[in-house]
Amino acid sequence: MSTVANAGQLTTAEPRRPWAVSRSKRLLGFGRMLTFAVAAFVATILTPLANFDGWAVAFLLINLAWVIGIASKLGAKERRDAVLRVVITSLAVLAFVPWLSILVTVILKGYRAVYPGYFISDMRTSTPDDELNIGGAGHAIVGSLIMVAIATVVTLPLGILTGIYLTEVRGRLTFLVRFIVQSMAGVPSVVAGLFIFATVVKSMGQYSGLAGGLALAVLMLPTVSRTAEEVLKLVPDDIRSAGYALGARQWRTALLVVLPTVRAGLSTAAILGVARVIGETAPLLLTSLNTNGFVWNPIGGTVASLPTYIFAMFMYGTEYSNARAWTGSLVLLALVFFFFIIARRLGNKSALKANANRRK
Amino acid sequence: MTIVETPEPRQMMVVYSRADRIFRRIVTGGALTSLLLLGFITAFLVMRSAETFRQFGLDFITGSEWFSAGEDPLGGAVEGAVEEVDESVFSIGPMIVGSLVVALIAMLIALPLSIGGALYIEFYAPRSIYRVLVSLLDLAAAIPSLIFGLWGIQVFTAIGVRWATLLNDRLSFIPIFSVEFENFGRSPFVAGCVLAALVVPITTSVSREVYSRTPRDLIDTCFALGGSKWGAIRSVVMPYGKSGVIAGAMLGLGRALGETVAIYLMLNLVFRYSFEILDSAGGNVASMIALKFGEATDKEISALIASGLVLFIITLIVNMIASSIVARTTPRA
Amino acid sequence: MTQTQITTNQSANQQNGETSKFIGLETQGVHAWFGKHHALSNVSLRFPERTVTGLIGPSGCGKSTFIRLLNRMHEFIPSAAMAGSVLLNGSDIYAPEEDPAMIRLKVGMVFQKPNPFPAMTIRENVLAGIKLAHLKRSNHDEIVEQCLTRAGLWKEVKDRLQASGGSLSGGQQQRLCIARSLAVEPQVLLMDEPCSALDPGSTLRIEETIKELAEKITVIIVTHNMQQASRVSDHCAFFLTDGGPGYLVEADATRKMFTNPTDSRTADYVQGKFG
Ligand SMILES: Nc1ncnc2c1ncn2[C@@H]1O[C@H](COP(=O)(O)OP(=O)(O)O)[C@@H](O)[C@H]1O
Numbered sequence A: 001m002s003t004v005a006n007a008g009q010l011t012t013a014e015p016r017r018p019w020a021v022s023r024s025k026r027l028l029g030f031g032r033m034l035t036f037a038v039a040a041f042v043a044t045i046l047t048p049l050a051n052f053d054g055w056a057v058a059f060l061l062i063n064l065a066w067v068i069g070i071a072s073k074l075g076a077k078e079r080r081d082a083v084l085r086v087v088i089t090s091l092a093v094l095a096f097v098p099w100l101s102i103l104v105t106v107i108l109k110g111y112r113a114v115y116p117g118y119f120i121s122d123m124r125t126s127t128p129d130d131e132l133n134i135g136g137a138g139h140a141i142v143g144s145l146i147m148v149a150i151a152t153v154v155t156l157p158l159g160i161l162t163g164i165y166l167t168e169v170r171g172r173l174t175f176l177v178r179f180i181v182q183s184m185a186g187v188p189s190v191v192a193g194l195f196i197f198a199t200v201v202k203s204m205g206q207y208s209g210l211a212g213g214l215a216l217a218v219l220m221l222p223t224v225s226r227t228a229e230e231v232l233k234l235v236p237d238d239i240r241s242a243g244y245a246l247g248a249r250q251w252r253t254a255l256l257v258v259l260p261t262v263r264a265g266l267s268t269a270a271i272l273g274v275a276r277v278i279g280e281t282a283p284l285l286l287t288s289l290n291t292n293g294f295v296w297n298p299i300g301g302t303v304a305s306l307p308t309y310i311f312a313m314f315m316y317g318t319e320y321s322n323a324r325a326w327t328g329s330l331v332l333l334a335l336v337f338f339f340f341i342i343a344r345r346l347g348n349k350s351a352l353k354a355n356a357n358r359r360k
Numbered sequence B: 001m002t003i004v005e006t007p008e009p010r011q012m013m014v015v016y017s018r019a020d021r022i023f024r025r026i027v028t029g030g031a032l033t034s035l036l037l038l039g040f041i042t043a044f045l046v047m048r049s050a051e052t053f054r055q056f057g058l059d060f061i062t063g064s065e066w067f068s069a070g071e072d073p074l075g076g077a078v079e080g081a082v083e084e085v086d087e088s089v090f091s092i093g094p095m096i097v098g099s100l101v102v103a104l105i106a107m108l109i110a111l112p113l114s115i116g117g118a119l120y121i122e123f124y125a126p127r128s129i130y131r132v133l134v135s136l137l138d139l140a141a142a143i144p145s146l147i148f149g150l151w152g153i154q155v156f157t158a159i160g161v162r163w164a165t166l167l168n169d170r171l172s173f174i175p176i177f178s179v180e181f182e183n184f185g186r187s188p189f190v191a192g193c194v195l196a197a198l199v200v201p202i203t204t205s206v207s208r209e210v211y212s213r214t215p216r217d218l219i220d221t222c223f224a225l226g227g228s229k230w231g232a233i234r235s236v237v238m239p240y241g242k243s244g245v246i247a248g249a250m251l252g253l254g255r256a257l258g259e260t261v262a263i264y265l266m267l268n269l270v271f272r273y274s275f276e277i278l279d280s281a282g283g284n285v286a287s288m289i290a291l292k293f294g295e296a297t298d299k300e301i302s303a304l305i306a307s308g309l310v311l312f313i314i315t316l317i318v319n320m321i322a323s324s325i326v327a328r329t330t331p332r333a
Numbered sequence C: 001m002t003q004t005q006i007t008t009n010q011s012a013n014q015q016n017g018e019t020s021k022f023i024g025l026e027t028q029g030v031h032a033w034f035g036k037h038h039a040l041s042n043v044s045l046r047f048p049e050r051t052v053t054g055l056i057g058p059s060g061c062g063k064s065t066f067i068r069l070l071n072r073m074h075e076f077i078p079s080a081a082m083a084g085s086v087l088l089n090g091s092d093i094y095a096p097e098e099d100p101a102m103i104r105l106k107v108g109m110v111f112q113k114p115n116p117f118p119a120m121t122i123r124e125n126v127l128a129g130i131k132l133a134h135l136k137r138s139n140h141d142e143i144v145e146q147c148l149t150r151a152g153l154w155k156e157v158k159d160r161l162q163a164s165g166g167s168l169s170g171g172q173q174q175r176l177c178i179a180r181s182l183a184v185e186p187q188v189l190l191m192d193e194p195c196s197a198l199d200p201g202s203t204l205r206i207e208e209t210i211k212e213l214a215e216k217i218t219v220i221i222v223t224h225n226m227q228q229a230s231r232v233s234d235h236c237a238f239f240l241t242d243g244g245p246g247y248l249v250e251a252d253a254t255r256k257m258f259t260n261p262t263d264s265r266t267a268d269y270v271q272g273k274f275g
């Protein structure tokens, strides 16, 4: 009495998600959190707990108490699960709070001194303590960009060649090169500055943008080499074999098959490298210092940069100079984020990544 | 009669064409330049600090005095300074200990936060905000440390001092929480908290990445066996990601040890051994270099370079421990 | 075998009126979606107690999707949705009051790739489910021996229970995974192409294991291997897709499916004419 299914006949059916948390339950959860928040606020008034951090502690304790309370009705497994959910969520919030606080602080304190002139004028005719509508950080922005450009021009070719050496050529020195590059990735930034000071600055007899750029390059080179190697390692060996099997020589395979596959990845690596060094302060304090005006010549003495500008304004210590420091921070942060977003855009276009995503 | 002779094996060799050889030479040249450049830095640090180490020996690392008899930083002797008896003494014991203490405080705070943050993003956060959280985390890791320093001074210090006061109030019977004068600002504890905030995005980012690579079918298996979310995390995700998380922590520790400006702004440097972490006095090699550099004499520069070398070696050891841990604990299968 | 327990939608509904409670696993008009993508349409099947059912069909026709619906693993895919109901011994496993973890304890699963927990020993792997589900069991040694024996692995590993699960061969690892699933005493065991990553020898070994298991529990196995389906299963269900959602073409006793199927596409498929 076997029967055949109504093959292929599409009966219409409503998709449903029996496992989803229902709207009413979610509302209930939200209401509960709100109640707890208020209760925690009351607790901060009535107990020695104070301020925002006190409130947070109270909030966490109330949550835990509640979870343990309802959990007494549950089995051991569910109880542990519920408690750990609260603990992990609190830890995560705690991990995110400082940097959100930084973002808010930079914006709130930084927007005060922003005006169009801030980006194009320097500090030659104004003191750090002048009204906020004169003077600016144009010279610092230019200085930063010049030094980062120097660092990039030096490290990018070297870094990529090193990456290719480690993955494609694999010569006799592979191990040594990898070891040195890895070790140098741990050079503290101030040590890099010290090195350039004792060599470049001393022999040129002056601080300069070139020295600053080279100090940044020392920090960037290991990063770029390492990421280049990592990215190239992602290229499956089949792709190389396919190139060889077509009769292509190694250099053609490397340049025409392997490198184009990771072009986006390499650009991402470079831009991330830039985003990382543009905020470096310590090495520049030892190599390029700070100055009040525009300096376009990289070997023309001390140069301002955003980090040293911010540092100097902050150390000056008056209300207006402080505001300038925060505005500088806002610009610096905006620059970092700008580079970051470009890197992301590029990274998403990467051929390998697209493949990897599809496989997921 | 057939005797099968074993034939001589023929050597097989990759023969590169001329173009290939040129290509390989160019690439090798680039790699060698990097190698020499980076190698030169190490050699230079060693050479320039030799003078200091020869003069002070191990005292440089254990002693706690830093005194420089004046001289002009850019060379050129100060007028009238004829070959006098040089009374300069350089040693950085308290700075080394201080660096370790502050970094340790930072890691103790940062590690639980990072693991919690990473687990939350990967396993608890609503899917709709997952990508946002990951991007935010990457951005946070890119914030310059200078900005952490500014924030630390102008925003966090107030909170940190309150916590320090509380700790001192309740726990001063524990030696590290006792202080002579109740001045908690610019103390290793407060600086360590800011450093933790600085390290958290890095370590969280690494841990999250590692956790996200847990094979999905292992997690599924836990659920298929009736496990809860925490069960899956405990028995699969955490063991699987252990070595990666340790490596991330070591990366963070390296970062914390080498951090300069944030500590420069957040910590009073005192050349005296002190383990009272709430006291407004601490030590740090990196920010000491930045601090002393301004009016350093030639001899002092050599001592600063020696300090840099010590710092570099400590970071190097941390990194090597990290790689050996990773090599030893990476799960097979 | 004239009367098969596997029935289709209409007849299932008819029988529902008569017999109140079907012992075993049963699906009624099940659909599955991934986001907007309708992956599986209207599958009604019955899996009686202590039988082996083979699910066959070309790739992408929704076999894995279907099998993951049977123990609520489908819902781990963020955009997933479903329709219809899945009844275990007559009660809907998707009912709001059901705890998915409990369902998964009763309906176990073995995956395509052997995946012993890497940080655990062989013994710990077998006991993993008990630990994960917080089951109270005191006779751990007994459970380990019994499950490994049922999975056909005991003789090979009894002297190295403390070795890492990863130190076994692929076939042994897969049998370890079966033993792991058995330790929580499921009523139903789902297997999604359990042999596709294994060599022929290990495959035969696992097939024997499956037959022995069927003396106590219900086994549902997805396979691409027609011989395997004919060797191990009592019933077969054939899935297909015409580019749209996958659907059930025919389900019947295995012998009938392989000798005299009702649908010509089934005949073509089992004879290897496509797929
Ligand atoms: N995680 C997923 N997300 C989106 N679509 C999926 C996912 N898994 C499977 N599908 C789709 O569902 C359909 C059925 O897939 P699957 O059940 O894996 O087939 P089978 O196991 O029979 O080869 C396919 O069209 C596939 O593309």
Ligand SMILES: [Mg+2]
Residues within 6 Å of the ligand: C063, C064, C065
């Ligand atoms: Mg499948």
